[in-house]
Amino acid sequence: MPRIMAFDYxxxxxxxxxxxxxxxxxxxxxxxxxxxxxxxxxxxxxTEQVELFIVGEPKQMDNTPSQSAMHVKGFVNLLKKTFPDTPVEMMDERFTSKMASAAILAGGVKKSGRQDKGLVDTVSAVILLQSWMERKSFGF
Structure with missing residues (x-):
């Protein structure tokens, strides 16, 4: 079965x-x-099959697009143009960075590791993908 890939842009x-x-x-x-x-x-x-790209959609608390939404839209267009056979789905990414930081802290990562913004971005992508998978399994 092919994989699903998520991006925190x-x-x-x-x-x-x-x-x-x-x-x-x-x-x-x-x-x-x-x-x-x-x-x-x-x-x-x-080397790997991917059937779907999930991209975090940046929104503000009132559900309007955030300032970074135009950059994400450009990234989505790039994915669609470069990989036309792989569908792209957007998913609300509100709070993923805060959740990632909390998960890293709860995991006992030392302060130097917690300050690694790359780690936060990767964990945010994991949270985004896990949320998408949970949504799919509950039929939302």
Whole structure:
């Protein structure tokens, strides 16, 4: 069964997470600079099948797009153009960074590790993907 891949997009870093082949577990894969994401994905897709891309949709508390929404839209367009056979789905990413920071803290990571923004981005992508998987399993 192909994997599902999720992205926590940022202008400096993109957190990447992926499911196992049975689509039961979300795992942090990497943090990639936006300029390197296409090459990274091309290499990854040479060895792994991915059936769907999930991209975090940045929203404000009133459900309107946040300031970074235009950058995310550009990233989604890039994915669709470069990988036209892989559908892209958006998912609300509110609170994923706060949840990621809390999970890292609860995991006992030392202060130097907690300050690693790349780690936060990767864990945010995992939370995003896990939330999508839970939503799917409950039929939302």
């Amino acid at each position: 940022g202008t400096k870093r993109i957190g990447v997470a992926v499911t196992d082949p049975l689509q039961m577990i979300a795992t942090g894969l990497d943090t990639i600079h936006p300029n390197q994401i296409v090459d990274y994905l091309k290499r990854y897709l040479q």
